[in-house]
């Protein structure tokens with residue numbers, strides 16, 4: 258792969274460590290040390306003043322602004338309005354002056370800089386020494402109480418200094434991409450402030466309480482601050498708890514009494530509950546690797562961030578491709594949620610998995626509107642969205658990546674199959690299936706030449722081929738969409754005319770799937786095999802990403818892939834393809850894939866493991882779990898690749914664990930990379946906790962809690978109980 262690791266952070270199994278501060282890596286550090294809790298997120302900005310390069314990024318899930326999109330001509334059916342997550346208040350706002358000098362690490366000399374994220378406890382700690390004063394900052398966004406953020410500053414000095422500490426809430430950060438601040442102040446008091454977005458009508462109420470009590474109040478536009486002046490000798494500890502509340506609609510209005518009851522609890526109380534909750538989460542979510550500290554750290558970082566980003570407390574929220582860690586991708590939800598994230602949540606937090614799908618159910622009206630805009634029927638799901646409407650200003654993606662709609666049906670199928678949640682299926686899933694099938698029936702058409710049904714003018718997951726016909730991945734997913742809908746409508750009953758079901762059946766039966774029995778190759782789309790070859794393996798690692806260095810239309814003129822397409826299909830519906838088909842297609846397409854999407858390596862690792870190429874599986878795994886820690890794509894400064902982290906988790910469980918979740922029961926074919934001595938993971942399977950432990954040639958399966966679980970291991974069926982079983986492989 259034409260990508261190289263940067264080694265800036267120290268390797269540690271449970272921590273991400275930065276020793277010494279390189280301002281060039283400042284933004285990468287901000288992303289890596291981001292904290293979040295589904296509701297809000299804050300980049301690893303310095304608490305105190307920092308005049309160097311930075312992005313003061315503080316985000317609230319679902320809090321957005323919008324701008325119109327316009328096109329010179331041919332605009333029917335294209336997205337007209339773009340919603341984007343905006344930068345909100347910096348609730349960690351701090352300014353520190355020592356003997357009249359402002360502490361600003363871009364300006365004052367300092368030593369002993371150290372920062373760590375402790376993934377076990379969910380705490381970020383930063384330390385440095387200025388003169389003889391050591392400052393230690395600790396912070397968290399409460400994983401138990403979403404409105405709560407905490408900050409602790411410990412100052413220690415041998416000699417006496419005059420210190421001025423200003424602590425506040427600051428709604429002035431600008432949205433960098435738009436160069437604008439989107440907040441209007443509505444109300445404020447000594448310790449609280451309310452600001453509103455300009456057009457989306459959302460308000461945020463922020464109130465703080467500090468351990469220093471009431472200070473001298475300073476008020477500026479969109480800011481409240483309290484100043485504390487004191488003499489420092491020995492140790493002084495400052496603690497701040499902030500309550501941040503988003504008023505999205507009338508059902509959730511600002512309640513001042515509620516804020517006060519939240520703020521009655523101390524920093525230490527919240528911290529203790531936060532740390533305890535993380536311990537609980539790790540009990541059921543950890544992946545242990547003996548013999549490879551880099552991947553151990555990498556995979557825990559991924560798991561940590563998946564839990565930070567979402568736990569499904571609100572079915573109106575979803576996972577942004579960059580979570581709540583940066584502006585890039587605007588807080589948008591992509592098809593990543595149903596394809597890449599859903600498995601993580603299904604096996605770690607089924608409530609979150611359900612709520613990812615509920616989000617799609619809740620935005621059905623917008624998806625129906627979108628289908629009409631595109632001269633179609635049913636529901637068409639957006640490529641990128643916050644509020645359920647299409648926000649993609651690049652029409653090639655927004656209009657042609659119709660596989661996104663099939664991903665919703667795939668998500669319903671995958672979720673119901675693995676959780677047995679029939680209630681969800683009956684009450685919500687069926688409607689999603691029927692409406693997505695209606696969309697594809699109206700979007701597709703018939704070939705006059707072959708009489709096959711197909712989808713013309715599309716873009717598959719491989720975004721390096723635009724406006725192609727009959728993308729195999731898309732056609733296959735749509736075929737599955739039809740078939741599952743018909744099966745479920747017949748099983749549970751739903752008001753769909755018989756003729757319509759018959760039509761869908763016919764479309765599924767006659768779906769064009771370009772396949773050559775002799776070579777076992779699926780052609781990615783009509784005519785793909787005829788595209789000129791491009792030497793992907795010979796690419797200059799310093800000339801990526803391609804979108805930055807190539808003329809846009811050049812991308813579409815060669816056979817280079819951005820990410821897996823046929824290979825992805827063979828993973829999602831693993832049971833539908835033979836090992837030989839998987840092997841042939843893997844080697845054919847792997848060779849041509851640039852992995853420009855960070856979603857890509859994990860899928861390649863999983864499929865390499867399945868076909869027995871463990872060396873390649875290992876190589877891809879390293880990249881997948883450490884994409885941001887080692888900044889492989891040179892864009893970690895923009896935010897974390899959160900949805901790719903779920904792919905990295907899949908890499909472990911589906912790759913080396915060899916799990917497949919597309920059959921009637923879960924199946925496993927564990928393997929272990931040469932370098933590892935042992936690895937183990939736990940997953941939730943229909944309420945039971947299943948632990949899988951793998952060493953060379955031996956795997957142990959054991960239920961830790963709950964009812965026995967029936968699984969297939971190397972093609973034989975076993976009932977796993979608390980006694981556990983050992984399999985030689």
Ligand code: BGC
Pocket residue numbers: 578591592593718720819820853854855856900
């Ligand atoms: C990928 C898409 C993905 C998006 C967000 C793009 O680079 O090509 O498939 O949905 O990133 O992760």
